[in-house]
Amino acid sequence: MDEHEIIDSLKRIRSQDMLYGDGRILSSVSTKPLDVAVEAYNVFSDVNALDVHVFKSIEGIEYDVVSWFGGLLNNKLIAGYVSSGGTESNIYALWAAKKLYPKRKKILVPESAHYSFLKAADLLDLEIKWIPLDRGFKADIPSIKECIDQDTLAVVATAGTSALGVVDPIEAINNLCKETFFHVDAAFGGFVLPFLDGGPKFDFSLENIDSITVDPHKMGFVPMPSGAVFLRDESYLHKLGISPTYLPFKTYTLSGSRSGGAIAATWAAIKYLGVGGYKRIVAECMKNTRILCSELGRLGVEILAEPELNFVGIRPNDLEEIWSSLKAKGWNILMDKKTRSIRIVVMPHVSGEVIRSFISDLEDVI
Numbered sequence: 001m002d003e004h005e006i007i008d009s010l011k012r013i014r015s016q017d018m019l020y021g022d023g024r025i026l027s028s029v030s031t032k033p034l035d036v037a038v039e040a041y042n043v044f045s046d047v048n049a050l051d052v053h054v055f056k057s058i059e060g061i062e063y064d065v066v067s068w069f070g071g072l073l074n075n076k077l078i079a080g081y082v083s084s085g086g087t088e089s090n091i092y093a094l095w096a097a098k099k100l101y102p103k104r105k106k107i108l109v110p111e112s113a114h115y116s117f118l119k120a121a122d123l124l125d126l127e128i129k130w131i132p133l134d135r136g137f138k139a140d141i142p143s144i145k146e147c148i149d150q151d152t153l154a155v156v157a158t159a160g161t162s163a164l165g166v167v168d169p170i171e172a173i174n175n176l177c178k179e180t181f182f183h184v185d186a187a188f189g190g191f192v193l194p195f196l197d198g199g200p201k202f203d204f205s206l207e208n209i210d211s212i213t214v215d216p217h218k219m220g221f222v223p224m225p226s227g228a229v230f231l232r233d234e235s236y237l238h239k240l241g242i243s244p245t246y247l248p249f250k251t252y253t254l255s256g257s258r259s260g261g262a263i264a265a266t267w268a269a270i271k272y273l274g275v276g277g278y279k280r281i282v283a284e285c286m287k288n289t290r291i292l293c294s295e296l297g298r299l300g301v302e303i304l305a306e307p308e309l310n311f312v313g314i315r316p317n318d319l320e321e322i323w324s325s326l327k328a329k330g331w332n333i334l335m336d337k338k339t340r341s342i343r344i345v346v347m348p349h350v351s352g353e354v355i356r357s358f359i360s361d362l363e364d365v366i
């Protein structure tokens, strides 16, 4: 095959997918990346961020990215790296916890946490104590109080749960974590909460938070695979460092080879949009979320948790039937089996017009 044939074939295959721009994707936590981020990715597409002895350029760019997040997450001493996504970041955080408290095995994980913690527990040989949720689908504080003890390796909380977009009571959990590792999975909320006025606290200004996951490839407009994981300071890295015999430096990351493209793309997005740009986008998403909720109210559709983010979990009567009818009308939606709800993520591609069209179809099928 020549170059044209290859690209044409791939375009043909790709054309069976929906595009974010079609305005039918309500299920995704990602969106179309910025053009400038894709271009930045291409500039660094052959750069392996592991090989800093070859590619000196990428170290400074990643340093800039981590420092920017230091400002965003209220921590001048922040340490961390651009990972492949939320799953790697969550595993890495618990690996750091295990290095800190090697004799402990128990981790307290709310029932709403992402399934990557199952992988982390399996890989790191940890025991999960599931924390039930309160009536607002948030981690139940009395249960954490009851379960936390000297054997607790880590407590996990989520800022933007995968099914309902709920933010756990992170400030209250922080107060319980003086003698244990505390990890906040803000894979989704990390690119939303800092840009809201008066949103709940979830960052390093809470003194017991040890690590935070944030995914630029979700609300950050960066192409995949771009995650990020942050530790309170460099001291956590000491026990994570490995010196490969054939490399002239220590490595501190979970992955070996890393995409220089992802780092450059993250750099491009944060430079291009800046805090002001993200604020404007998040404000628009929240406005659309409120419109959606008020229309759902008009139709008498149950909303499971009052949205704090651009994320709504709904449970109409005749859930399964309505779900299939909406899918038949071309809507890409997901149903969460545990909460028995349809999740609607009001991403930047879910415009006011998309919402009006969705509500009109929902009204029809109801």
Ligand SMILES: Cc1ncc(COP(=O)(O)O)c(C=O)c1O
Residues within 6 Å of the ligand: 029, 084, 085, 086, 087, 088, 090, 114, 116, 158, 160, 161, 162, 185, 186, 187, 188, 215, 227
């Ligand atoms: C809260 C949360 N954490 C972690 C992840 C995992 O992220 P990734 O798919 O980038 O590994 C997700 C994915 O949706 C998520 O919603």
